Amino acid sequence: MQKNSSDTAHTQNRYDLIAPLYNVMEWPVEKLLFQGWRSDLWQQVEGPNVLEIGVGTGKNIPYYPDDIELTGIDLSPKMLQRAKQLLAKHQKGNVTLKEMDAQQMDFPDNHFDDVIATFVFCSVPDAVLGLREALRVIRPGGRLHLLEHMRAEWSPLASLMERIDGPLHYLIGVHIARETVVNVEKAGWQLQQVRDLTKGGIVKKIEAIKPR
Numbered sequence: 001m002q003k004n005s006s007d008t009a010h011t012q013n014r015y016d017l018i019a020p021l022y023n024v025m026e027w028p029v030e031k032l033l034f035q036g037w038r039s040d041l042w043q044q045v046e047g048p049n050v051l052e053i054g055v056g057t058g059k060n061i062p063y064y065p066d067d068i069e070l071t072g073i074d075l076s077p078k079m080l081q082r083a084k085q086l087l088a089k090h091q092k093g094n095v096t097l098k099e100m101d102a103q104q105m106d107f108p109d110n111h112f113d114d115v116i117a118t119f120v121f122c123s124v125p126d127a128v129l130g131l132r133e134a135l136r137v138i139r140p141g142g143r144l145h146l147l148e149h150m151r152a153e154w155s156p157l158a159s160l161m162e163r164i165d166g167p168l169h170y171l172i173g174v175h176i177a178r179e180t181v182v183n184v185e186k187a188g189w190q191l192q193q194v195r196d197l198t199k200g201g202i203v204k205k206i207e208a209i210k211p212r
């Protein structure tokens, strides 16, 4: 059994509970910010064989390019169920969605050309383990594309985030004080570009490559 299996079960449980409310809760920020960021991120994806980790309710589905083969995974069956409903509306025949844990994926080594995830490594219980798995399943030279929120760079806000991280994780399964850029490097990825999308470095776009 995995060392962090109780944390993984907790995360799955929280996203299963949140699934019916997720799109409503995110609606304002989705309209104001996320849609533009998603569109920009997907323009960097070349494929043809692409893995999306943590598809959630399928918010990236409208941005999937037609000329790629996409495999999407998520830990939460209830989030995934919503993604499948949305996928049926978009009629994308090149997409397969599966329930799977990013920390322990069923894919062979060097299988994908790109890996993409949006607002996911704040929730994967062991983020470095998940990022290491992503590195394993992508081919050498393949690229990782992330949108992630993380611990603020301004230390008074970072301390506040650290203080409320535990209770928030308990309530909704998310960590708000992660150091995701550091985690990407710890997992063995080579950073290509890190861009701040908000003040204080709270949301970043991260591009990295699997060393050849």
Ligand SMILES: C[S@@+](CC[C@H](N)C(=O)[O-])C[C@H]1O[C@@H](n2cnc3c(N)ncnc32)[C@H](O)[C@@H]1O
Residues within 6 Å of the ligand: 011, 012, 015, 053, 054, 055, 056, 057, 058, 059, 060, 073, 074, 075, 076, 079, 100, 101, 102, 103, 117, 118, 119, 120, 123, 124, 125, 130
């Ligand atoms: C904040 S939501 C983001 C969903 C979507 N990517 C988006 O942009 O709206 C985080 C998602 O990551 C999934 N997740 C968390 N831990 C995971 C893991 N270990 N393996 C796969 N998915 C995971 C959750 O179930 C949830 O659907």
